[in-house]
Amino acid sequence: MIKLDFDKMDGLIPAVVQDYKSNEVLMLGFMNQESWEATLETENATFYSRTRQALWTKGKTSGNRQRLKEVRIDCDNDTVLLKVEQLGGAACHTGHKSCFFKKIENGSIKIVGEPVFDPAEVYNT
Numbered sequence: 417m418i419k420l421d422f423d424k425m426d427g428l429i430p431a432v433v434q435d436y437k438s439n440e441v442l443m444l445g446f447m448n449q450e451s452w453e454a455t456l457e458t459e460n461a462t463f464y465s466r467t468r469q470a471l472w473t474k475g476k477t478s479g480n481r482q483r484l485k486e487v488r489i490d491c492d493n494d495t496v497l498l499k500v501e502q503l504g505g506a507a508c509h510t511g512h513k514s515c516f517f518k519k520i521e522n523g524s525i526k527i528v529g530e531p532v533f534d535p536a537e538v539y540n541t
Contacts, residue, residue: 421494436485436499442507443515459484480504505532
């Protein structure tokens with residue numbers, strides 16, 4: 417089994433998620449040992465929600481799943497890079513393709529891109 421260092425951040429490691437074709441950074445999540453093993457086993461990106469304190473498989477509610485294509489581990493074995501196929505077109509719960517849709521420009525925040533879905537419809541809020 418692949419041994420990662422979950423001790424530095426109280427049982428969590430950062431997981432950078434990147435589109436495997438375009439290399440666009442889609443999101444940053446956190447994994448614990450259980451979500452790491454689930455990701456490898458199912459080949460669907462699974463994270464640990466610090467807010468809910470529970471596992472969540474990306475796209476389980478929205479349908480915007482992240483199908484694992486490649487995994488890279490940093491030199492310290494405490495961060496992973498998941499290269500994924502983003503199914504459904506959006507990684508962000510706001511409906512944007514990437515969670516990094518805010519750009520600083522001339523001292524202000526500019527929204528880059530349009531949402532590909534309406535979160536109120538998808539999450540029934």
